[in-house]
Amino acid sequence: MMTFMLHRLPRPLAPLLFLALLGACGSDDSAKRDANSLENPQFSRSRNAEGQIVEHYDSTGDGEPDVLKYYEESADADDPSLTRRRMVKLEIDANGDGSVNVRRVYDEYNNVRTEELDVDLDGSIDSILYYDGGKLTRKELIDAESGRVSTTRHYAEGTLLRVEKDQNADDRIDYWEFYEEGILTRVGRDTTGDGQADTWQAR
Ligand SMILES: [Ca+2]
Numbered sequence: 001m002m003t004f005m006l007h008r009l010p011r012p013l014a015p016l017l018f019l020a021l022l023g024a025c026g027s028d029d030s031a032k033r034d035a036n037s038l039e040n041p042q043f044s045r046s047r048n049a050e051g052q053i054v055e056h057y058d059s060t061g062d063g064e065p066d067v068l069k070y071y072e073e074s075a076d077a078d079d080p081s082l083t084r085r086r087m088v089k090l091e092i093d094a095n096g097d098g099s100v101n102v103r104r105v106y107d108e109y110n111n112v113r114t115e116e117l118d119v120d121l122d123g124s125i126d127s128i129l130y131y132d133g134g135k136l137t138r139k140e141l142i143d144a145e146s147g148r149v150s151t152t153r154h155y156a157e158g159t160l161l162r163v164e165k166d167q168n169a170d171d172r173i174d175y176w177e178f179y180e181e182g183i184l185t186r187v188g189r190d191t192t193g194d195g196q197a198d199t200w201q202a203r
């Protein structure tokens with residue numbers, strides 16, 4: 001059976017997925033539901049080149065899938081006659097233009113490992129969030145024009161530790177902010193271009 005993870009979605013997207021799931025499960029009879037859903041134009045299932053099962057949901061009814069779920073199957077460790085199915089990736093096209101606006105990759109414990117977001121819905125990813133054991137460790141902000149990582153925010157236990165920026169876009173960090181208990185304590189700048197801070201400012 002599918003597992004629904006509405007609680008992990010940003011709020012504006014939750015209703016969208018909810019609609020997608022409603023569209024996929026039109027019948028009360030679960031045996032019938034699978035057969036029906038395969039014929040339902042709003043739901044289809046396929047296998048990709050990597051052998052993953054891909055479920056496509058068209059929540060808006062325009063004929064284009066806007067929610068894609070990717071699953072991997074493996075034999076159960078305790079009982080190899082059983083097949084385990086695990087969702088490895090979720091993609092959402094929030095505005096129906098064919099480009100993915102949310103892409104989540106899950107670890108083997110079903111925690112989000114990475115999350116790519118196109119918040120302004122222009123078709124290019126603006127931030128990538130990295131998680132370890134379900135906890136945010138790093139957030140990269142991507143410059144829309146150059147596609148480079150302009151700012152990296154580092155976290156420990158969900159609290160901001162350090163911000164790094166490449167302000168002159170030469171792929172070398174030249175600006176640092178350090179935080180203690182979430183409060184900015186000092187700012188460093190590299191003015192000579194060697195990648196090391198040479199001026200420090202206490203806050
Ligand atoms: Ca889109």
Ligand SMILES: [Ca+2]
Nearest residue numbers: 118122124126
């Ligand atoms: Ca964008």
Ligand SMILES: [Ca+2]
Nearest residue numbers: 168170172174
């Ligand atoms: Ca730089």
